[in-house]
Amino acid sequence: MSLFKKLMMTAALSVAMLATAANAEPIKIGLVVKSLGNGFFDAANKGAQEAAKEIGDVEVIYTGPTSATAEGQIEIINSLVAQQVNAIAISANDPDALVPALKKAMDRGITVISWDSGVAQEGRQVHLNPSDTNLIGETIIKLAADHLPEGGDVAILSASSTATNQNAWIEAAKKVLPEKFPKINLVATVYGDDDSVKSTNEAKGLISSHPNLKAIIAPTTVGVVAAAQVVTDQNLIGKINVTGLALPSEFKKFIDNGSSQAVALWNPIDLGYSAVQISHQLATKKVEAKPGTTISIGRVGSITLDDTNSAAMAAPFQFDKSNIEEFSKIY
Numbered sequence: 188m189s190l191f192k193k194l195m196m197t198a199a200l201s202v203a204m205l206a207t208a209a210n211a212e213p214i215k216i217g218l219v220v221k222s223l224g225n226g227f228f229d230a231a232n233k234g235a236q237e238a239a240k241e242i243g244d245v246e247v248i249y250t251g252p253t254s255a256t257a258e259g260q261i262e263i264i265n266s267l268v269a270q271q272v273n274a275i276a277i278s279a280n281d282p283d284a285l286v287p288a289l290k291k292a293m294d295r296g297i298t299v300i301s302w303d304s305g306v307a308q309e310g311r312q313v314h315l316n317p318s319d320t321n322l323i324g325e326t327i328i329k330l331a332a333d334h335l336p337e338g339g340d341v342a343i344l345s346a347s348s349t350a351t352n353q354n355a356w357i358e359a360a361k362k363v364l365p366e367k368f369p370k371i372n373l374v375a376t377v378y379g380d381d382d383s384v385k386s387t388n389e390a391k392g393l394i395s396s397h398p399n400l401k402a403i404i405a406p407t408t409v410g411v412v413a414a415a416q417v418v419t420d421q422n423l424i425g426k427i428n429v430t431g432l433a434l435p436s437e438f439k440k441f442i443d444n445g446s447s448q449a450v451a452l453w454n455p456i457d458l459g460y461s462a463v464q465i466s467h468q469l470a471t472k473k474v475e476a477k478p479g480t481t482i483s484i485g486r487v488g489s490i491t492l493d494d495t496n497s498a499a500m501a502a503p504f505q506f507d508k509s510n511i512e513e514f515s516k517i518y
């Protein structure tokens with residue numbers, strides 16, 4: 188073959204390869220959150236987009252219903268299946284109600300993981316917990332108990348009554364109460380649905396029905412802000428301590444004004460980043476979802492799947508007067 192012909196063939200091959208690269212569809216990952224308009228999920232999306240950029244061939248579709256319901260999420264799952272996404276990574280409003288829709292997605296070859304708030308095992312391949320469930324359960328009670336040396340009445344203001352994550356944390360909290368915190372008296376658990384208005388009304392209800400209430404524990408970033416605002420507005424600072432899981436950027440003012448002594452949370456940016464890293468590796472078959480598998484998650488480290496194909500990311504941090512300013516600039 189002449190040199191000219193050889194050169195022409197190499198050039199043609201390069202053009203063909205370039206065309207394939209340009210036409211290659213990105214791996215599409217639907218990041219489905221409990222509801223839109225929640226700062227916690229916006230922070231998770233930041234990390235998700237960061238992971239997509241880092242990996243390179245990934246498009247993250249950030250989506251969720253306007254209110255935190257399973258029905259709203261089912262519609263979204265069906266629409267992502269119709270769009271033929273490669274993966275769905277969901278924070279579930281209900282462990283069971285989403286299973287049929289997610290099974291349908293998996294039947295079509297779509298990778299499904301849950302993160303933050305899980306779906307039952309038959310409805311997903313992997314579940315990523317932010318942190319160890321028992322540790323979070325104990326942490327939210329300890330946050331209240333640390334400031335109640337004499338003990339007293341406390342109440343929980345949760346998210347929706349079907350939220351997998353909050354229900355698991357509350358159950359874990361109730362388990363450690365009698366032995367580790369015998370002087371803490373849990374008088375009620377109410378549900379604000381991760382909706383500011385409902386959470387505000389539920390916080391007001393707790394205060395009027397329990398005159399000796401010493402702390403409101405809200406293991407939700409939406410509920411905790413609503414409760415602290417109510418305590419502030421009703422001049423109850425110093426009487427009722429609001430605590431739970433809070434996003435420092437939204438909550439700093441309540442540490443500053445004394446309606447809360449301390450709260451906790453893990454890094455939501457890292458959580459969204461990890462969900463995308465895991466989804467991508469499963470969707471591109473770089474790893475398989477089976478017990479014992481170790482999945483590396485870029486700058487966050489790695490996780491090893493337990494016998495339910497679940498894993499936890501990291502321990503929660505505590506925020507108080509000494510450090511909330513610094514963290515409020517990050518998330």
Ligand code: RAM
Nearest residue numbers: 227346406407408409432
């Ligand atoms: C709310 C949501 C989310 C939870 C955080 C702590 O934003 O309910 O699922 O992980 O709080």
